[in-house]
Amino acid sequence: MKEKIAKKEIPFNIVVFSILLVIGIIMIVPFIIMIVIALERYANVQPPFPITFNVKEPSFFNFNLILENGGLVQSYINSFIIAVGSVIVNLFSVLLAGFAFSKGKFKGKNLILVLILATMMIPFETRMIPMYLMFNDFGLKNSFLALILPSVVDGFGILLVKNFFDMIPDSLMEASQIDGCNKFQSFFRIFLPFTGSISATLVILKFMSSWNSLLWPLIILSDEKKQTVPMFISSFSYENGSRLAGSTMAAAFLGIIPVVVIYLLLQRFVIQSIATTGLKE
Structure with a gap:
């Protein structure tokens, strides 16, 4: 058969x-x-x-051309600072929020979750001007913090982590509370060790999103020394505005290397996060 x-x-x-x-x-x-x-x-x-x-x-003329003045190296450093900062902030907020929405019990939980998820349906272009005015009032214009702090709220990441924690039996939370753990201790001691695979998925998504971001950095950053890799790539042109195809493609090739490396290093954890969807029965 x-x-x-x-x-x-x-x-x-x-x-x-x-x-x-x-x-x-x-x-x-x-x-x-x-x-x-x-x-x-x-x-x-x-x-x-x-x-x-x-x-x-x-x-390798085109590669030598974009590497000769050190602009790409500085852009790499800037993008790494922004991407790593965004990943750290995003992981901290998303894991805690996802755990709270999954295992926590408080009034208005479902309403707050719906409001956070609703932000996924609001185009960035409609939030762009208010965000610019807000960060300008805070004195964070032309600052990396203006590119890192928006990662605190991530509706998709929160939903992803919530669904992940939903698959972990509630009995673990009850057992930890019987042993005298409060909710924070339960999270850090019991549940956090389970999040390796889902955290790897979040790292890939947030790193790629931050590294490839162009519109918001163009708006909030005015200092050429703080430009990111996508900004550096977009800067290649003749005086008459025609595109330098060879140099642009060389810069683009070097620009995608970090994203590819991060994915290759963490892909096995992403596969594990998919495989663990049957944890709770």
Whole structure:
């Protein structure tokens, strides 16, 4: 019986694999094109068109061009400070909030949760001007804190963590309280050790979101020395406004490396967070 079921699944698996293969190729082609243009010696003068996967004159000229004045290195440092700060602030607030909404008992819990989740439906563009005025009044304009502090409220992260804690049996909380632990002690001693996988997922999402952010940094930062990697990438142009294709693609290639590295280091924890969805029965 099992052999018959296995044989029936073979065509289905082939179709699924073929679809995923096509999607994977479609997603990776733009990155290949980016690398080809970055390695093309005269891409700044004459971008390759039509696009080919063959580098006519391979050279690291475009990479040397963006690295020669140290601007990219400084942008890397700035983006790391902002991304790491955002991750730390986000993890602290989201884990505590998700635990409170999952295991806590207080009046208005569901209403507050709905209000927080409702912020996910408000476009950033509608909040942009009030946020700018608020941080300007606080004296945080042109400051990294203005890019880090908004990570305190994260509706999606709170919902993700709440659902994760919902899968952990309530008996653990009751047992810890019997042993004399208050809610904070229960969180840090009992529940926090379970959050390795979900925390890794949050780190990837928040780091990627912070690292790739462009609009808000462009609005709140005015000092060129504080520009982030996306701001640095967007700054490449001739005096007449035409785009330096080779240098832009080289900067973009170097700009995505940290995100890829973070994901490769933490992907196994993300898989674990998916596998633990059956913890509570």
